[in-house]
Amino acid sequence: MASRVVVREHINGWLFIAPALILLGIFMIYPIIWSLWMSFQTGRGMNFSFGGLANIQRLFADTVFLRALGNTMIFLVVQVPIMIILALLFAVALNDTKLWGRSFFRTAIFLPCVTSLVAYAVLFKSMFSAEGVVNATLVGLGLDPVPWLTDPFWAKVLIIMAITWRWTGYNMIFYLAALQNVDRSIYEAARIDGVPPWARFLYITLPMLKPVILFTTVISTIGTLQLFDEPYNITQGGPSQATLTLSYYIYDLTFRFMPSFGYSATVSWVIVVLVGILTFVQFLVAREGRRA
Amino acid sequence: MTTTETSAGVVRRSTTSAMNPHILFRSLQRALLYIALSIAAFISIFPFYWMVVGSTNTSPDIAHGKASPGSYLFQNVAAFFATVDVPRMFWNSALLALVGVALTLIVSSLAGYGFEMFKSRFRDRIFGFLLLMLSIPFAALMVPLFIMMSNLKLINTFTAVLLPGIASIFIIFYFRQATKAFPGELRDAARIDGLNEWQIFVYVYLPVMRSTYAAAIIIIFMANWNSYLWPLIILITEENKTVTLIVSALSYAYVPDYGVIMISAVFATLPTVLIFFLLQRRFVEGMLGSVK
Numbered sequence: 001m002a003s004r005v006v007v008r009e010h011i012n013g014w015l016f017i018a019p020a021l022i023l024l025g026i027f028m029i030y031p032i033i034w035s036l037w038m039s040f041q042t043g044r045g046m047n048f049s050f051g052g053l054a055n056i057q058r059l060f061a062d063t064v065f066l067r068a069l070g071n072t073m074i075f076l077v078v079q080v081p082i083m084i085i086l087a088l089l090f091a092v093a094l095n096d097t098k099l100w101g102r103s104f105f106r107t108a109i110f111l112p113c114v115t116s117l118v119a120y121a122v123l124f125k126s127m128f129s130a131e132g133v134v135n136a137t138l139v140g141l142g143l144d145p146v147p148w149l150t151d152p153f154w155a156k157v158l159i160i161m162a163i164t165w166r167w168t169g170y171n172m173i174f175y176l177a178a179l180q181n182v183d184r185s186i187y188e189a190a191r192i193d194g195v196p197p198w199a200r201f202l203y204i205t206l207p208m209l210k211p212v213i214l215f216t217t218v219i220s221t222i223g224t225l226q227l228f229d230e231p232y233n234i235t236q237g238g239p240s241q242a243t244l245t246l247s248y249y250i251y252d253l254t255f256r257f258m259p260s261f262g263y264s265a266t267v268s269w270v271i272v273v274l275v276g277i278l279t280f281v282q283f284l285v286a287r288e289g290r291r292a
Numbered sequence: 293m294t295t296t297e298t299s300a301g302v303v304r305r306s307t308t309s310a311m312n313p314h315i316l317f318r319s320l321q322r323a324l325l326y327i328a329l330s331i332a333a334f335i336s337i338f339p340f341y342w343m344v345v346g347s348t349n350t351s352p353d354i355a356h357g358k359a360s361p362g363s364y365l366f367q368n369v370a371a372f373f374a375t376v377d378v379p380r381m382f383w384n385s386a387l388l389a390l391v392g393v394a395l396t397l398i399v400s401s402l403a404g405y406g407f408e409m410f411k412s413r414f415r416d417r418i419f420g421f422l423l424l425m426l427s428i429p430f431a432a433l434m435v436p437l438f439i440m441m442s443n444l445k446l447i448n449t450f451t452a453v454l455l456p457g458i459a460s461i462f463i464i465f466y467f468r469q470a471t472k473a474f475p476g477e478l479r480d481a482a483r484i485d486g487l488n489e490w491q492i493f494v495y496v497y498l499p500v501m502r503s504t505y506a507a508a509i510i511i512i513f514m515a516n517w518n519s520y521l522w523p524l525i526i527l528i529t530e531e532n533k534t535v536t537l538i539v540s541a542l543s544y545a546y547v548p549d550y551g552v553i554m555i556s557a558v559f560a561t562l563p564t565v566l567i568f569f570l571l572q573r574r575f576v577e578g579m580l581g582s583v584k
Contacts, residue, residue: 009410010410010412012406012410012489013406013409013410013411013412013415014406014415015406016402016403016405016406016407016409016410016489016493017402017403017406017407017415017418019398019399019402019403019459020399020400020402020403020459020464021403021418021459023399023455023458023459024422024425024459024461027433027437027455027456027459028425028428028433028456028459028461029425030436031433031436031437031440032425032428032432032433032436034436035432035433035435035436038435038436090329090332093325093328093329094329099325100326101329104333105329105332105333107572108332108333108336108337109332109333109336110576111336111337111340111568112336112339114514114561114564114565114567114568115339115340115560115561115564115565116517116518116520116535116536116539116560116561116564117518117520117536118518118520118536118539118540118560119343119536119539119557119560119561120339121540122539122540122542122543122553122556122557123339123342123343123554123557124339125543126342126346126354126355126543126550126553126554127339127342129355131355131356131357132355132356132357133342133357133358133359134357135357136356136357136359137357165335165336165339169336173576218427222427222429225429226429226430226431228431228520228521229520229521232540233540233543246431247429247431247521250431250434250435251434251521251525254434254435254438255438255525261435261439264435265432265435265436268429268431268432268434268435269432271429271431271432272428272429272432275427275428275429276427279427
């Protein structure tokens with residue numbers, strides 16, 4: 001009798017998760033394994049032939065790939081820290097219940113998250129065009145207009161500003177939620193002991209928020225490594241490939257040029273490996289910090 | 293002089309004089325904080341203002357950075373409806389988003405419930421593996437998924453757009469976390485009343501978890517409404533294109549009509565902004581997802 005219940009329990013357990021597992025198997029596990037297999041194949045279109053490490057060798061000689069990799073890493077290393085720090089500062093400032101206009105500021109800073117990536121990218125493109133509103137303002141202030149869309153350096157700056165605009169509020173919400181859980185009496189005690197605000201931030205807030213900071217850093221890293229919508233819609237990867245990203249290059253390799261599925265699979269595995277390594281390093285850093 | 297500060301140090305110092313340097317420093321700090329937050333709020337809101345104001349201006353005016361309202365709204369709307377099949381585009385996006393929400397919700401909530409309610413070591417191991425897969429970037433799946441869809445003759449169909457997203461690891465995880473709060477006594481009581489596991493799910497679990505479902509609906513709707521890269525790859529003909537694809541295509545035009553682009557961006561942003569303002573608390577809960 002008891003065993004029949006156990007068996008039924010077991011069958012139900014599988015039945016509830018079966019649809020999801022089947023779909024994930026077909027549309028996630030199978031493609032990722034297939035893409036690993038493909039990354040060792042060469043040939044045009046669907047004519048695959050085993051190429052061993054040929055694609056990996058091709059990576060190192062491919063200046064466009066190296067540029068896309070470099071750009072992606074620049075976006076990652078510059079943008080993610082700026083955004084995380086800004087989001088933290090806003091969260092700490094807006095966590096103060098005595099702050100006037102708190103919910104207005106919170107809503108305003110969060111608002112960019114509700115736009116679609118394409119819509120905001122198109123808006124930024126028009127705002128930062130040669131004679132657009134931003135340059136018009138700069139000229140009005142007596143400054144020189146900036147070649148946002150035509151200069152390789154400024155195009156990168158523009159992409160970084162755009163992503164920061166879109167995602168800072170998103171990260172801030174995570175920190176605000178985490179700050180709600182921090183026991184206020186700890187701050188009270190620190191204040192009575194004469195600990196200055198910056199030290200309270202550094203030695204109480206930051207350690208408390210560490211798990212959330214780790215989480216947001218990991219998702220921002222994964223997001224930035226896949227950056228596509230913004231460079232595709234703001235700068236078209238230009239000027240002279242200054243904002244070409246890895247995802248953009250995979251798209252070009254697969255759908256723009258004569259398709260080279262094997263090689264684009266290899267480039268996509270570069271992203272997989274980078275996500276793996278960086279996530280691992282971030283967890284390691286977080287653990288080191290905890291021990292210290 | 294009285295003060296609300298609890299800190300002994302502050303009380304001692306503030307009793308000496310009203311204009312002491314400490315208070316001066318604090319109000320200066322406060323002022324700087326408000327200035328910084330106001331600038332941040334302005335930057336966050338300005339692109340929305342730019343979008344709305346831009347939709348009332350002529351294309352040359354927008355290109356030259358005119359940031360005040362104009363009288364060209366009607367002409368822009370007319371031009372938008374003349375260049376794009378607006379009802380069709382809206383219908384496509386709405387259909388994809390809503391069908392996507394329904395399918396994802398069913399498959400992923402069943403799985404989340406199944407993983408939490410019917411525990412076995414093997415299934416827990418599968419779940420752990422799925423969490424690892426969460427960091428697999430879409431860029432790595434895109435090439436094999438595209439080949440798969442073209443082999444299945446599903447290119448340019450909504451089926452192909454929807455299929456890969458139905459089993460969402462993130463939503464499964466979200467439901468599993470939420471299910472931990474589902475009272476076990478309710479399930480036991482239902483069992484004693486003779487309900488089978490599926491009836492328990494439909495008649496007991498679903499009504500109790502209303503707010504979890506509401507938050508999940510918002511997350512999935514936003515993701516589907518705003519999704520870009522995968523539809524860009526799959527949907528080819530004009531009559532199948534979604535709002536995001538149209539917005540992007542308009543700005544890619546050789547001579548972009550900025551007025552029309554602004555109107556299209558308004559159309560793309562309106563549904564998500566409405567959801568945000570109508571369901572603000574749910575929305576934020578949804579964004580935070582399972583992190584709590």
